[in-house]
Amino acid sequence: MTTHYFNNSENRLHNELFGAEAFYDLDTTGNQAKALTKIVEGDTCVVATPQGKLVRFSRYIFRRFALQKDGADKQVQVLFGDLLDSHLLSKAEAAIDIDYGVLFDKKGNFKRASVHVDPARSNMIGERFFGEIPGVPVGSTFDSRIALSSAKVHRPTQAGISGAAKEGADSIVISGGYEDDQDLGDEVVYTGHGGQLNGKQVKDQEMLVGNLALVVSEMEGFPVRVVRGPDKNNSFSPPSGYRYDGLFRVDSHWHEIGKAGFKIWRYRLVKLQAEAVPSEISGVGTEGLPTGENSNPVRKSQTVQRIVRDTKQAKNVKMHYGHACQVCGTRIMTATGPYAEAAHIRPLGAPHNGPDTSDNILCLCPNHHVMFDFGAFSIEDDRSLIGIEGSLSIRPGHRIDIKHLAFHREKYSNRAK
Amino acid sequence: MTTHYFNNSENRLHNELFGAEAFYDLDTTGNQAKALTKIVEGDTCVVATPQGKLVRFSRYIFRRFALQKDGADKQVQVLFGDLLDSHLLSKAEAAIDIDYGVLFDKKGNFKRASVHVDPARSNMIGERFFGEIPGVPVGSTFDSRIALSSAKVHRPTQAGISGAAKEGADSIVISGGYEDDQDLGDEVVYTGHGGQLNGKQVKDQEMLVGNLALVVSEMEGFPVRVVRGPDKNNSFSPPSGYRYDGLFRVDSHWHEIGKAGFKIWRYRLVKLQAEAVPSEISGVGTEGLPTGENSNPVRKSQTVQRIVRDTKQAKNVKMHYGHACQVCGTRIMTATGPYAEAAHIRPLGAPHNGPDTSDNILCLCPNHHVMFDFGAFSIEDDRSLIGIEGSLSIRPGHRIDIKHLAFHREKYSNRAK
Numbered sequence: 001m002t003t004h005y006f007n008n009s010e011n012r013l014h015n016e017l018f019g020a021e022a023f024y025d026l027d028t029t030g031n032q033a034k035a036l037t038k039i040v041e042g043d044t045c046v047v048a049t050p051q052g053k054l055v056r057f058s059r060y061i062f063r064r065f066a067l068q069k070d071g072a073d074k075q076v077q078v079l080f081g082d083l084l085d086s087h088l089l090s091k092a093e094a095a096i097d098i099d100y101g102v103l104f105d106k107k108g109n110f111k112r113a114s115v116h117v118d119p120a121r122s123n124m125i126g127e128r129f130f131g132e133i134p135g136v137p138v139g140s141t142f143d144s145r146i147a148l149s150s151a152k153v154h155r156p157t158q159a160g161i162s163g164a165a166k167e168g169a170d171s172i173v174i175s176g177g178y179e180d181d182q183d184l185g186d187e188v189v190y191t192g193h194g195g196q197l198n199g200k201q202v203k204d205q206e207m208l209v210g211n212l213a214l215v216v217s218e219m220e221g222f223p224v225r226v227v228r229g230p231d232k233n234n235s236f237s238p239p240s241g242y243r244y245d246g247l248f249r250v251d252s253h254w255h256e257i258g259k260a261g262f263k264i265w266r267y268r269l270v271k272l273q274a275e276a277v278p279s280e281i282s283g284v285g286t287e288g289l290p291t292g293e294n295s296n297p298v299r300k301s302q303t304v305q306r307i308v309r310d311t312k313q314a315k316n317v318k319m320h321y322g323h324a325c326q327v328c329g330t331r332i333m334t335a336t337g338p339y340a341e342a343a344h345i346r347p348l349g350a351p352h353n354g355p356d357t358s359d360n361i362l363c364l365c366p367n368h369h370v371m372f373d374f375g376a377f378s379i380e381d382d383r384s385l386i387g388i389e390g391s392l393s394i395r396p397g398h399r400i401d402i403k404h405l406a407f408h409r410e411k412y413s414n415r416a417k
Numbered sequence: 418m419t420t421h422y423f424n425n426s427e428n429r430l431h432n433e434l435f436g437a438e439a440f441y442d443l444d445t446t447g448n449q450a451k452a453l454t455k456i457v458e459g460d461t462c463v464v465a466t467p468q469g470k471l472v473r474f475s476r477y478i479f480r481r482f483a484l485q486k487d488g489a490d491k492q493v494q495v496l497f498g499d500l501l502d503s504h505l506l507s508k509a510e511a512a513i514d515i516d517y518g519v520l521f522d523k524k525g526n527f528k529r530a531s532v533h534v535d536p537a538r539s540n541m542i543g544e545r546f547f548g549e550i551p552g553v554p555v556g557s558t559f560d561s562r563i564a565l566s567s568a569k570v571h572r573p574t575q576a577g578i579s580g581a582a583k584e585g586a587d588s589i590v591i592s593g594g595y596e597d598d599q600d601l602g603d604e605v606v607y608t609g610h611g612g613q614l615n616g617k618q619v620k621d622q623e624m625l626v627g628n629l630a631l632v633v634s635e636m637e638g639f640p641v642r643v644v645r646g647p648d649k650n651n652s653f654s655p656p657s658g659y660r661y662d663g664l665f666r667v668d669s670h671w672h673e674i675g676k677a678g679f680k681i682w683r684y685r686l687v688k689l690q691a692e693a694v695p696s697e698i699s700g701v702g703t704e705g706l707p708t709g710e711n712s713n714p715v716r717k718s719q720t721v722q723r724i725v726r727d728t729k730q731a732k733n734v735k736m737h738y739g740h741a742c743q744v745c746g747t748r749i750m751t752a753t754g755p756y757a758e759a760a761h762i763r764p765l766g767a768p769h770n771g772p773d774t775s776d777n778i779l780c781l782c783p784n785h786h787v788m789f790d791f792g793a794f795s796i797e798d799d800r801s802l803i804g805i806e807g808s809l810s811i812r813p814g815h816r817i818d819i820k821h822l823a824f825h826r827e828k829y830s831n832r833a834k
Binding site for chain 1: 513514624690733752793831
């Protein structure tokens with residue numbers, strides 16, 4: 001659900017002018033009229049009304065609008081909805097507020113626009129739209145990169161990755177441009193960009209622009225639209241043109257020496273299961289919000305940032321360490337027992353296919369598990385840590401295969417970049 | 418894949434007796450013959466051979482067996498496979514080994530049995546089988562609790578929860594026995610056991626036996642078989658008898674005052690999506706192991722221990738804190754940027770339906786996120802922490818709704834038990 005901001009700078013009393021539940025009114029023509037077409041029932045609306053040196057921010061759930069005449073006998077579109085809450089803040093407070101700061105410019109002054117749609121409260125970050133494009137179902141096809149761009153599915157007409165370092169990546173095109181790509185259908189091993197000349201890898205790839213954007217999407221859990229282009233060597237490719245194949249999450253990234261002998265960045269993307277996500281969330285469907293709930297999350301507003309897997313061997317290793325982290329010794333206690341996570345040194349699944357055996361598993365606290373998976377530290381054969389201080393604690397009876405440690409150092413360590 | 422252990426106490430030289438790749442032989446009748454019927458291609462076999470005061474442990478991937486005659490002209494079943502690795506350990510070392518300790522009794526002596534299937538290396542923990550029962554597909558129906566028990570789908574004939582505190586819970590039956598249960602199909606809110614008399618709740622439930630077992634399954638990510646029994650008030654129930662409805666994971670647990678006025682434990686279970694899990698793993702299918710791989714995890718050997726969700730509001734809150742934890746100040750840095758998690762104070766989704774708004778979100782490190790979700794700490798209205806030392810850091814511009822803090826204290830805090 002998008003959040004819309006309205007600057008009630010004239011301090012109009014909408015209740016008195018238009019009746020109960022009225023909270024704002026807009027011109028029937030011009031920019032204000034256009035703004036209204038973007039509102040749907042259930043959206044959040046924030047109305048900011050100056051009160052002396054303070055500003056009152058009132059949040060409403062939009063229900064409907066109606067054409068009415070205002071005090072000056074002018075025809076206006078009136079917005080009606082349910083009041084959620086109301087806060088009286090100084091401008092200094094409001095300017096740094098998570099929810100209301102968007103209404104102020106860098107100097108702390110009220111923005112002039114009377115209607116403002118907050119991009120960060122929709123699926124937008126900057127001009128970038130994350131998630132499924134409305135009206136473009138999975139399987140939609142496009143004749144050309146231009147058509148794909150016009151439909152906003154993948155905006156760059158040349159680059160394979162649509163993204164910026166600070167915003168994340170919103171889409172990629174798989175089209176056989178990189179000899180190291182692997183396509184398994186619901187899993188894709190995708191090669192980063194850069195270092196190519198006339199279709200050949202001629203130098204190392206760097207962790208910049210689109211390559212970095214894909215990592216941001218991984219760390220934040222942003223969904224990435226995957227488009228497949230023509231590629232006679234890929235059985236998952238469309239026979240011609242471009243096909244939108246759904247939302248994927250970036251599961252992991254690493255570096256390696258590609259077939260041409262230069263360093264490349266690689267990304268494992270896994271398809272987000274449309275069936276799986278809704279089952280964990282009670283969507284509001286089309287009936288709008290249930291009574292008494294502030295803001296019930298809809299199905300598409302959530303994606304997965306991180307999945308921690310359990311395996312058969314996981315419990316054995318965790319028990320062996322009494323659920324204490326092999327890096328910091330932390331043992332997370334809850335009322336019902338200790339909690340730890342099993343980290344596979346060489347990752348499970350394609351393309352790495354690490355084994356689920358105790359010699360490939362560490363017992364870590366969640367913090368060090370995240371750091372290990374993102375390559376913030378790696379482990380030498382002598383157990384000393386690379387990237388952070390300290391050494392890995394290994395209890396007698398736990399043999400770790402140093403081949404797996406070498407694999408992690410080589411592919412994941414940040415220091416090896 | 419199950420691991421099988423073989424005690425080669427007679428120090429037979431299988432290669433010399435039976436040819437290359439032979440690693441063990443078994444009687445064609447009696448207990449040893451039965452053991453063999455449980456082995457399938459791809460299973461791991463550990464052969465322990467005494468060598469003076471030491472023991473050599475050799476691991477093989479089982480490929481096939483053949484009937485051959487041994488040195489004494491006796492017909493035996495010979496096992497053939499690929500050698501994985503080999504370790505020479507003292508008995509003292511072996512007795513505490515994660516992988517080989519199972520071959521020794523509590524005194525450190527070699528177990529007499531020459532064939533041993535390690536329950537912890539299969540889907541078994543103790544006598545408890547986790548996951549789908551072979552030959553019992555989702556939708557299978559049973560006339561009675563006795564039939565359900567005989568099929569090993571849910572072994573207790575009275576109790577709703579099959580489980581023990583140290584092992585976890587492997588199955589539950591939903592049959593309308595508790596007035597507080599909620600069944601949404603793929604999501605179930607299930608009430609713990611205890612405190613009932615003649616079908617009425619007459620006292621508080623305690624965190625013991627099955628109630629604790631369900632929490633262990635939650636913390637370790639063990640799958641729980643869900644069976645539905647007859648209940649005319651539940652549209653998801655079978656018209657008669659009992660139906661196996663698939664594997665669920667325990668998503669969360671909390672306590673509350675039930676309709677009868679007594680404390681009850683409640684569990685949210687979410688169906689594991691069969692389609693979702695395999696897509697993240699490259700299964701080995703029926704062809705056995707790919708060449709060159711030690712032990713490729715099969716599809717059913719993994720379940721989910723923990724899912725961290727991303728939401729629209731998550732990034733705003735994390736940015737506001739520069740990805741530093743509001744409890745400990747930790748800011749996890751990776752080469753490509755900081756990592757933090759957004760914790761919803763009142764959980765998203767049914768039955769709590771917490772809103773995805775900044776006043777319901779904290780920025781936490783993964784460790785404190787786990788602790789908060791499991792109720793290891795809770796937060797007072799004045800920001801001080803309950804359960805651990807310290808107080809919540811709140812930056813100007815982030816308003817937290819104390820109603821949500823109260824909700825978490827009331828339902829999740831371990832101290833409120």
